Amino acid sequence: MNALEGLAALLLVAGSSFFLAGTVGLLRFPDALSRLHALTKADNVGLLLICSGLGVLAGSLQTAGMLLLVWLLAMLAATVSAHLIAGRALADDTPELPGEQDDTP
């Protein structure tokens, strides 16, 4: 049991480090496309590791299946979102949408 908890702890810590990497990339990378690249990949690996850690910890096949489903759907959502946002970032390099104005003094 202890070995399992150790494994789960390792996976959780590894997962959160990937989330940290994604956030660092989001903050430090120079343009929208590279930020997108850093964020989506790192976050999905992080989510996978955290899901595996939780699956090990939960010890029930049903929960593990649920976690797997969540991760697969997250992959799908991230793929589509990243593709759409990347297309948008390519199509338009202007800093803000036209028609953008501050509406409060």
Add this chain to the structure above:
Amino acid sequence: MTVLLPAVVVFLLLNLVAGLWRVYTGPSAADRMLSALLFGSTTVAILLLLAQWQDSPALRVAALLFVMLAAITSIAFVAMVQGGAARRQPATRANGTKS
């Protein structure tokens, strides 16, 4: 485990706070949407961790709903800007790759 799970949750929340900076500064609309993406995936991870820690399986269903519907806002965003007045010609789009 009773210490590690909340610790990871706190860590991810701090991560989110850092990510908020990108929504704040932008500079482009795509950047802001990108951070919304970060918030989606991190929130899912936090919900799953809370489900385990608080022993509340229903939160996993909430996480499932989150990932299912996370893409909708992105689609609305793209539909909005591409369908709007800011629509660019395909030629401009190809030029955009230079950056």
Add this chain to the structure above:
Amino acid sequence: MSHAEVWVIAAAAVFGIGLYSLLIASHLLRQLIAIKVMGSAIFLVLVVAAGPIDGALDGLPKALVLTGIVIAISAIAFALALLVRLAEVTGSTSLEDEADDDR
């Protein structure tokens, strides 16, 4: 500071920000968001005031808030329909009279 106090104070701050913004924002879309944010703050107070954070459930306020969430979004959707119609008819997204401006 206890858990409940943290939530109540945060909810109060959110409500104050919402009301402040409702009064100063001129764009009606922003005002709608302000109303929605104020509603969320009240939902928080209701649920926090009902009971402990870990432990027994009190179903009454939660049922109230659950329907409230759905009703709030439908009210916002209706308000947005009104707003779009207003913009179609008057070309403005504000209820202010132009003559009221100081500038």
Add this chain to the structure above:
Amino acid sequence: MSLAIDLLIATGLVVLAWQALVGGSLFRGIVMFIVFGLTMALAWARLGSPDLAMAEAAIGAGVTGALLMIAYWRLRALGANRPAPRSPLRARVALGVGLLSAVLVAMIGLAAVGAIGPGGEAGQALAEALPATGLGNPITGVLVIFRNLDTLLEVAVLLAAYVASRAVMGDDKAALPLPPAQDAPLVGALVAVLAPLAVLVAIYLLKAGSQLPGGAFQAGAVLAAGGVLLMLAGRLHPAPLCGVGLRIALVAGTVVFSGVGLIMLALGQPLLAIPGTWAVYLIETAMMISIGATLVLLFAGSAGLTGTPRR
């Protein structure tokens, strides 16, 4: 450690509310508000309300963001996003009013937390009466059995919101079409996975709702999110007319709920008495369909919906 989590989420809510509402571009405000909704789901999770977390997740992630963005786009297409400036005096008064209201809410909230304490009387009465109903989820019990007139009227409010929005649409129904769908192959794959899954999850939530967190409102919100997805992907279009099926879906919740209640009245029972668990399922199913259909129509801002003819 748990206090640290609560403090972080609560502070996050305050910061996000400020960012969403004060200063900055309107678009940033909308994105910040979407993030605020996601954070609210975390808050409900911390407050031991998975029911609310589910509803907030479905509404916040699936409907609110899309609704605000499309409305923003429509306003911009109308060229109407020109705000008027405000006087500084008014800002100062507003600041005072905001501060005052915050103090007031804090005082009321803190007093309520101290006064009621764990497990108020109504909550205890509910916990005692619940086993007799055969339901395990107190929230479903409250919604369908103990406060059923409230719930019936809330479903009616949804219907009223739709009727009212239809009334203000003017003569040219569905005046502005939704933006065209882009990148169809990838979005198509997403829809092919998510639309059936949304129906499946909605049915699961409905079935689970009698014992576990879940129920008609969450299930209806998930269905609505699925419908919004279909509209955004160009599979459903706003139509000037409302078909028969759609009309039935719109009124199903109100009609079935009040129908069951009136039949029980005719049988000599109290008004809106629920004859058994099967009736709870029947009513919840009808409510789910109505909630989903109404929210999708409100999103479309049109009278009806029509599918795309295959090309």
